[in-house]
Amino acid sequence: xxxxxxxxxxxxxxxxxxxxxxxxxxxxxxxxxxxxxxxxxxxxxxxxxxxxxxxxxxxxxxxxxxxxxxxxxxxxxxxxxxxxxxxxxxxxxxxxxxxxxxxxxxxxxxxxxxxxxxxxxxxxxxxxxxxxxxxxxxxxxxxxxxxxxxxxxxxxxxxxxxxxxxxxxxxxxxxxxxxxxxxxxxxxxxxxxxxxxxxxxxxxxxxxxxx
Amino acid sequence: xxxxxxxxxxxxxxxxxxxxxxxxxxxxxxxxxxxxxxxxxxxxxxxxxxxxxxxxxxxxxxxxxxxxxxxxxxxxxxxxxxxxxxxxxxxxxxxxxxxxxxxxxxxxxxxxxxxxxxxxxxxxxxxxxxxxxxxxxxxxxxxxxxxxxxxxxxxxxxxxxxxxxxxxxxxxxxxxxxxxxxxxxxxxxxxxxxxxxxx
Numbered sequence: 001x002x003x004x005x006x007x008x009x010x011x012x013x014x015x016x017x018x019x020x021x022x023x024x025x026x027x028x029x030x031x032x033x034x035x036x037x038x039x040x041x042x043x044x045x046x047x048x049x050x051x052x053x054x055x056x057x058x059x060x061x062x063x064x065x066x067x068x069x070x071x072x073x074x075x076x077x078x079x080x081x082x083x084x085x086x087x088x089x090x091x092x093x094x095x096x097x098x099x100x101x102x103x104x105x106x107x108x109x110x111x112x113x114x115x116x117x118x119x120x121x122x123x124x125x126x127x128x129x130x131x132x133x134x135x136x137x138x139x140x141x142x143x144x145x146x147x148x149x150x151x152x153x154x155x156x157x158x159x160x161x162x163x164x165x166x167x168x169x170x171x172x173x174x175x176x177x178x179x180x181x182x183x184x185x186x187x188x189x190x191x192x193x194x195x196x197x198x199x200x201x202x203x204x205x206x207x208x209x210x211x
Numbered sequence: 212x213x214x215x216x217x218x219x220x221x222x223x224x225x226x227x228x229x230x231x232x233x234x235x236x237x238x239x240x241x242x243x244x245x246x247x248x249x250x251x252x253x254x255x256x257x258x259x260x261x262x263x264x265x266x267x268x269x270x271x272x273x274x275x276x277x278x279x280x281x282x283x284x285x286x287x288x289x290x291x292x293x294x295x296x297x298x299x300x301x302x303x304x305x306x307x308x309x310x311x312x313x314x315x316x317x318x319x320x321x322x323x324x325x326x327x328x329x330x331x332x333x334x335x336x337x338x339x340x341x342x343x344x345x346x347x348x349x350x351x352x353x354x355x356x357x358x359x360x361x362x363x364x365x366x367x368x369x370x371x372x373x374x375x376x377x378x379x380x381x382x383x384x385x386x387x388x389x390x391x392x393x394x395x396x397x398x399x400x401x402x403x404x405x406x407x408x409x410x
Contacts, residue, residue, distance in 0.1 A: 033336025059226075067219045071226045078230035082237045089244035092252070097339060099332035100308070153336070159345055171379060174336040 007126050011133030013197055018141045018183075019190035023109035027101045028142055029179040035158045038146030040094045044083045044102055046135030049111045050128060051079045053119035057127035060120050072115050073106070080105045110134060141186050148182050149173045252329070253314075257287060257299055260316035260325045264289040264296060274298075274398040280305055281394040284312065286402075297324055298402055300395035306387040307333040311341075313357075313391045317399035321365045326357040326392055331384075338384035348376040356385070360392055365400045369393040 015021060018028055024045075031037040055075050056063070063071050084102045087095040095102065105111070114134055119127040150156055153173035155163040172178045257267060267287040274286045281304035289297045297318045303310045311331045316324035328342035340346040341356045348356050356378050363374070369389045371377045377385035 030334070033334075062222070063226075064219055064222055067223050070223060074223075074226050074230050078234055081234055085237055085241040085245070089241035089248065092248050096330065096342070099339070156345075175380060 004126060004129055008129040008133040011130065011135070011137040012140070013137070013190060013193045016137040016141060016190050017110040017114075017134050018138060019187045020194070021110075021113070022187075023113055024111075024138070025183070027104055027108060028138075028145070029176065029183060031098060031101050032142060032146040032149050032179060032182070033153070033174045034097070034150045035143065035146045036094060037097055038142045040087070040091070040098055041101060042135070042139035042142045044087070044098075045105055045108065045110070045138055046132075047083055048076065048079045048105050048108075049114060049135050049138075050131040052076045052111055052115055053127040053131035054124060056115050057119040057122060057124045063120065068116075068120060072112065072120075076111055076115070077106045110138065141190070145179075145182050145186055148185075149178060153178065253301075256314050256327050256329070257289070260299055260314070260327065261289040261297055264291050266290045267299070270298070270402065274300065274402055276302065276394050277397040278304070278390060278394040281391055283395070283398055286399070288402075289316070295319055295403070295406060298399035300399050301329065302391050302395045302398075303330075304387055304391040304394070306331060307338045307381070307383045311384075311388060311391065313388060313395065315360075315392050315395040315399070317365060317396050317403070319403050321400055321403070323360045323363045323365065323392070323396060326360045328357060328388075333381065333384045338378065338381040340378050340381070341384055341388055346378070348378060356388070365396040369396075 011017065013020075017023060018025065027041065031041045052072075052075050056072060080103065083105070084095070087098070087102060114130060118130050122130070147157060150158075151162060152170050153175075155161060155165075155167050155169045170178075173182065258264070261267075267289050269285070270288045271283065271286045274283050276283045281302055283300060283302050285301040287299045288295055289299055297316055299314060299316045301312065301314045303312045305311075309332050311333070312329040314327045314329050316326070318324045331339055331342050333339050333341070344355060346355060347353050348359060354376075356376070359376055363369075367374055369375060369392060371382060371385045371389055375385065375389045
């Protein structure tokens with residue numbers, strides 16, 4: 001397998017930022033109460049990580065070792081603020097629902113971690129592929145969790161009633177403990193996928209990554 | 212040593228200015244859109260609360276909040292053919308995670324016409340359900356949290372679990388929002404009786 005493909009696939013399952021590296025969990029557990037929030041958060045987060053890894057990898061030779069962390073934070077914060085402004089202007093409802101979690105992408109450890117561990121040492125194409133892989137890995141876990149939580153906790157998906165009216169929503173799933181339970185189920189699912197993945201000769205039996 | 216400090220400082224400043232320029236560009240594009248969005252939301256909300264009104268005037272300075280924690284941001288006298296039909300109050304008060312902003316319409320007869328949530332940043336899926344039109348505190352009658360205030364008398368107690376139904380697992384949000392409605396209603400009815408509007 002080519003290195004670039006490997007870099008991209010890494011983030012999906014084998015090094016999934018949420019289920020394996022287990023960073024950036026706070027906002028992941030908090031926003032997954034509805035599918036719209038989950039999708040919005042994933043898109044915002046994926047945009048910020050791709051843009052930040054791109055810029056930082058592009059300028060990696062100009063960033064002095066001793067002030068790299070402040071520079072990373074400036075770049076990540078700038079992109080996060082852009083996402084926040086764009087969401088406020090064009091998706092006011094979503095922006096209202098997500099509240100403080102969009103500005104908090106700045107301190108999301110996934111971005112900081114990948115930028116520090118990967119983008120600051122690698123070439124631009126690899127950094128972007130790594131960011132896309134991580135972003136997609138984040139997205140499928142987040143959207144999956146929000147589907148389970150909204151369906152069981154509210155009987156709806158994207159606000160549309162799916163389960164019959166007679167179904168009594170299980171509020172537990174929308175509350176924080178339900179978030180932890182669903183998250184642990186996704187960790188198990190991901191570990192299962194990782195095992196299958198590593199056993200297979202291609203290292204990739206299911207290109208969908210269990211979406 | 213000093214040389215390297217300068218070099219680091221300048222590098223940092225260059226990155227910061229680059230980020231500033233990029234942000235300024237995005238802000239200049241989105242700023243006016245955000246502003247018109249907010250204005251449109253306000254006029255739409257005022258029209259929605261008092262659809263029969265044909266004009267409104269700013270009376271923010273004439274209203275006083277009865278609760279020190281709750282601030283009246285804006286108040287509008289809603290008129291129809293020149294006579295007062297109600298007051299719309301935009302008030303902000305502390306809620307579970309930060310301040311919430313509500314717009315309440317109070318009719319001249321001393322009842323609440325409608326309450327709308329303009330801003331709330333409480334827990335998504337819990338407190339934030341106050342602003343969710345698909346979340347009902349009374350599932351059978353399809354009454355939303357803010358919907359239950361409709362037709363309530365300004366003189367009612369506005370106490371959660373007495374005359375206000377709470378949002379499940381969000382008692383603090385429910386209490387704070389009720390307090391904001393109550394303060395808005397008090398201020399509005401003081402204005403109405405001062406104008407001799409009550410018939």
